[in-house]
Amino acid sequence: MIKRLVIAVILLGLVATGLVGFNLFRDRMIADFFANMPVQPLPVEVVEARATEWQPTLTAIGTVHAAQGVDLTVEAAGIVREIGFAPNTEIPEGELLLRLDSEVQRADLAAVRAQLELERTNLDRQQELQSRGVASNVTLDQSRAAFTASEAQLARAEAVIAQRELRAPFAGTIGLARVDIGQYISPGTIVTTLQDLDTMRVDFSLPEQTLPYLHVGQRLHVRIEGDERRFDGEITGIDPRVDPSSRMVSLRGRVDNPDFALTPGQFARVEIDLPTETGVIALPQTVVISSLYGDYLYVVRDNEEADEDGLIVRQVFVTTGRRSGALVEISEGVAPGDRIVATGQNRLNNRAPVTISDTLEPAQ
Template sequence: MTKRMIIMLVLVTVVFGGIFGMQYMGKKGMNAYFDNMPVPPAAITTTRTLQQTWQTQIEAPGSITAVNGTTLTSEAGGLVTAILFESGKKVKKGDLLVQLDSADERAELARLQAQLDLSQLNSKRREKLYGLEAISKSDVDTSRSEVLSAKAAVESQRAKLAQKDIRAPFDGTVGIRQVNLGEYLPPGGPIVTLQSLDPVDIDFDLPDQRVGQVEPGFPVSVTTEAFPDRSFKGEVLAIEPRVDPATRNFKVRARVPNPDLMLRPGQFGKVRLDLPVSQNVVVIPRTAIDYSAYGNAVYVVHKKKQDPNAKPAEPMPGAPPPTDLEVTQRFVKTGPVRGDFIAILDGLKEGEEIATSGLLKLRNGQPVIVNNDVTSKPVAEPTPPQG
């Protein structure tokens, strides 16, 4: 009985050992198969790095201002008796825009003019009497002083009367009027804005590291969100000689012709300032950059290192054709951007082949297939298609 039990235990052990052994060998073989299975290649487009000569440029945000711009107000108060302009229209320097009631001022001017006339007559009479030695020299001097005082009073009243007529101080375009006929306009009350729109100025700040690099006359170009496809050309007009100690920036003002009146005071503008200095840089398309939290990288395409002792892999049914190319990720230091190109300050050399599309499928050692049949050519100054 004991012998039979031992034999049965041995048989059970052999059977279960064989089963577990077969499972172990199957898993080991499957893992070895997947470990040695070739990685399918990814299809990408590529380009070679170029060396270009770029003119040094500075970009900065700016604010557009009018060469002359103000809100017209009244020095004197009074009822509005005439409005002689239309909102949004152009006006010339000296054009009469608004008239205030000036009846009292005119009456006072007439009274003062009459006093002036009388004082002038009295002065002439006293001159004659003085010639006849009928009066003293002090009486003549008094009469002359009275004439001068009367003239000053008349001129002062004429100035007060002129304040009742609001005129354009310069050529420009008026905004929306803020007064109505019959309305009482207090002293300093706003009437309308007046802006000179051609040309316009744009003010922008530069860091103090740029002191001495910018001079009046340097060309600038301005783009706005309202007209992103159009660039407005101008030149540097003036440079603030003082650096702001709070921001360590200095202010620059450029002047831009605006014959179409497309630029308006208060608009935000992006300024590009061209410096008369050029440099040679290695450039690549912007699509070739893989941006990540660890830094900017590119995938460099090169041939695989072949093991002379390795056996060639047998092609699998339905698998893509074999390739001898692979990619290596390389971190780079990027620089300024020009259109579709970006400058590489460190990490690449001229002539290296890099991937420009399909970056999400790539990793170090990834085999790739290059297909450049359908690819767009990057340009430094892209323009949108017309029509």
């Protein structure tokens, strides 16, 4: 009985040893298989680094205003009798926009005109009598002074009536009426707004460090949200004083407004052209990868350890500079002629084998 038990234990030990040995052998063979299995090259698209012309720009945000734009108000108090405009219409310079009640003032004007006619008649009579030697020079001078005073009174009465009429100071687009007929208004009450939308201005600010690069007449471009167009213009003014609290300098530019696409008060993105530079390597911003250790990209190189046609990628840390649109300046790390991986960087690691599927043209 004991002999059979010993034989069973020995057989069980042999079986267990065989299973463990088989598992170890299998794991080793699988590891050797994957270790020696060739890595399939990954297809990538590349862009060739070139020394090109670089158009550096300064960027800012600003606000669009009309070249001429005012809130219109009246000069005298009174009741609104007539509103002579429709909102959002083009009006010429001098157009009557609003009239206040002026019955009393017109009555005064009529009285002044009557007095002026009387003084004119008296002056003519005194001049005739003086020519005959009947009237004295003193009486003629008094009549002439009375006539001049009546003329001044007439001008004053006409000016008072003119103050009770609101006319367009320049041609432009009229806004909404903010008063109603029959409403009593006083000086300072805003009646409406008038904007000349043919040419617009944009106000923005830049850091004081940019002052040496700015001058009146410099080209600028304006973009607004929801419109893909670029509105071209120029700098028309630079504030001679830097704001001591923000260290910013205020600037103003003028831009054309085709189709009245720009509206006063809009948010604007401003780009200012700086002198063109040559020999600058600029690449699409998407080729640069940022990490805790710095910015890097992948450069395609020949694999000297493989066959003649083998390619690998090398991770190269670079120094980036200015940005313009979709491009970024590469000041260190890349030489003209280098092939830079443009797509598929997330699948790569250093020395990974690759094949080039397409060569892209650098973005402009």
